[in-house]
Amino acid sequence: xxxxxxxxxxxxxxxxxxxxxxxxxxxxxxxxxxxxxxxxxxxxxxxxxxxxxxxxxxxxxxxxxxxxxxxxxxxxxxxxxxxxxxxxxxxxxxxxxxxxxxxxxxxxxxxxxxxxxxxxxxxxxxxxxxxxxxxxxxxxxxxxxxxxxxxxxxxxxxxxxxxxxxxxxxxxxxxxxxxxxxxxx
Amino acid sequence: xxxxxxxxxxxxxxxxxxxxxxxxxxxxxxxxxxxxxxxxxxxxxxxxxxxxxxxxxxxxxxxxxxxxxxxxxxxxxxxxxxxxxxxxxxxxxxxxxxxxxxxxxxxxxxxxxxxxxxxxxxxxxxxxxxxxxxxxxxxxxxxxxxxxxxxxxxxxxxxxxxxxxxxxxxxxxxxxxxxxxxxxx
Numbered sequence: 001x002x003x004x005x006x007x008x009x010x011x012x013x014x015x016x017x018x019x020x021x022x023x024x025x026x027x028x029x030x031x032x033x034x035x036x037x038x039x040x041x042x043x044x045x046x047x048x049x050x051x052x053x054x055x056x057x058x059x060x061x062x063x064x065x066x067x068x069x070x071x072x073x074x075x076x077x078x079x080x081x082x083x084x085x086x087x088x089x090x091x092x093x094x095x096x097x098x099x100x101x102x103x104x105x106x107x108x109x110x111x112x113x114x115x116x117x118x119x120x121x122x123x124x125x126x127x128x129x130x131x132x133x134x135x136x137x138x139x140x141x142x143x144x145x146x147x148x149x150x151x152x153x154x155x156x157x158x159x160x161x162x163x164x165x166x167x168x169x170x171x172x173x174x175x176x177x178x179x180x181x182x183x184x185x
Numbered sequence: 186x187x188x189x190x191x192x193x194x195x196x197x198x199x200x201x202x203x204x205x206x207x208x209x210x211x212x213x214x215x216x217x218x219x220x221x222x223x224x225x226x227x228x229x230x231x232x233x234x235x236x237x238x239x240x241x242x243x244x245x246x247x248x249x250x251x252x253x254x255x256x257x258x259x260x261x262x263x264x265x266x267x268x269x270x271x272x273x274x275x276x277x278x279x280x281x282x283x284x285x286x287x288x289x290x291x292x293x294x295x296x297x298x299x300x301x302x303x304x305x306x307x308x309x310x311x312x313x314x315x316x317x318x319x320x321x322x323x324x325x326x327x328x329x330x331x332x333x334x335x336x337x338x339x340x341x342x343x344x345x346x347x348x349x350x351x352x353x354x355x356x357x358x359x360x361x362x363x364x365x366x367x368x369x370x
Contacts, residue, residue: 003193005186005209005218010193018312021258024190033190037257038221039296072222073206077289077357078296099287099355104262111224111263127203168353170284172262 006031037109041081042069043094044153045119050134051157052119054089056146057130061181064146067114067153068092082115090132092123099168101153107175112149116157116166148177191216222294226266227254228279229286229338230304235319236342237304239274241331242315249331252299252338253277267300275317277308284353286338292360297334301342301351333362 001024004011009028016023016032024033044067045052053065068089072081079097086092094117103112125132135141137158145151152171160166186209189196194213201208201217209218229252230237238250253274257266264282271277282300289296310317320326322343330336337356345351 001190003188003190005188005190005196008188008193008195011190034256035259036223037259039224071219072296074220074222074294075291077291078287079289079355080291099353102263102284104264106260106262106265109259111257168284170264 001033001035004029004031005033035109037104037106037111039072039078039081040069040110040112040149041072041078041085042067042112042114043082043086043097044100044114044116044157045086045090045092045094045123046116046157047119047134049136051140051154052090052092052123052132052134053140054125054129055131055133056128057125058128061146063130064144065141066146066150069112069114078113079115082113087126089126089129090123091126092132093120094118095120098166100166101149101156101169101171103149103152103170104172105149105174105178106172107178112153114149114153146181148173148181186218186220189214189216190218220294222289222291222296224257224263224266225254225295225297225334226257226263226270227252227297227299228267228271228282229299229301229342230271230275230277230279230308231301231342232304232319234321236325236339237275237277237308237317237319238325239310239314240316240318241313242310243313246331248315249329250326251331251335254297254299263298264300267298272311274311274314275308276311277317278305279303280305283351285351286334286341286354286356288334288337288355289357290334290359290363291357292363297338299334299338330366333358333366 004026007029011024068086070085097115097117100116101114156169189211192214196209253271255270279302282302285301286299341354
């Protein structure tokens with residue numbers, strides 16, 4: 001951030017009065033520009049023994065497999081965002097979605113929220129997917145998953161299914177774990 | 186938003202190519218300025234039959250009662266944000282926090298996440314609180330609560346306690362429900 005989005009003047013990065021962390025400040029119009037984490041909402045569509053994955057047609061991680069998920073937009077609920085992303089990326093619907101993993105990624109200012117639910121009807125690749133397929137646990141391309149959040153969600157799912165007890169999993173993923181995927185943080 | 190925060194040129198509000206909703210666009214440098222919902226994280230501190238509430242020292246809703254909660258910051262997890270807000274507003278700590286209510290407010294682009302946990306040790310008003318007190322269900326100032334998210338979380342808690350079964354509650358609050366609190370949307 002270089003300029004004030006309200007008045008166009010140059011901003012500076014400093015701790016405002018009565019605050020405890022630096023923000024982008026506009027001395028011309030007085031606006032404080034707060035920056036906050038973003039929510040990535042998606043689903044884990046389940047069809048019997050299999051789960052649905054999308055192969056990404058766009059960067060980052062083009063060609064790698066992911067669950068249908070993306071940034072939550074203004075004006076929608078978390079669940080609406082998850083179902084919208086599922087429609088857009090996998091042309092698919094999920095019934096009775098229930099929140100399943102909630103993963104904070106503080107080093108990249110994201111919070112993942114993945115809903116588990118039954119796949120209903122057909123599926124097909126949307127414009128951001130190269131292909132969309134169903135996989136059993138042993139068929140999943142574990143070395144070609146796009147993000148550590150996806151790997152963790154899938155591992156929870158197959159563990160929980162063996163125990164036949166599904167619960168909400170809250171966790172965090174730090175820079176170390178992301179390096180395994182991306183080579184550097 | 187009037188100006189590009191990257192290059193300082195005037196922005197326009199239009200649907201980008203390959204997108205389906207309007208964004209603030211900078212024709213000079215090509216930046217698309219996405220705007221996304223913000224997370225409000227907080228806690229429901231429980232001490233036996235009583236819960237802890239803070240009376241707000243700042244607007245909005247100055248003088249009304251709330252749970253300790255505030256905007257999640259970059260660089261922290263949701264749980265860290267909830268515990269930080271509890272320290273800042275109520276000088277209090279909560280042990281074994283578990284996610285309890287997750288409420289989307291699509292008309293104001295917020296997602297509330299409130300963690301339930303046992304109050305540990307003392308409490309006191311922080312700089313954003315006029316006072317901090319413990320209340321039984323019948324003592325709660327139901328007509329002087331700051332936000333509908335707070336009322337809903339408290340109602341869930343006392344209902345669940347009667348049943349002795351606590352679970353995660355996902356819901357949404359629309360403009361209608363907020364009007365009860367604020368007079369107009």
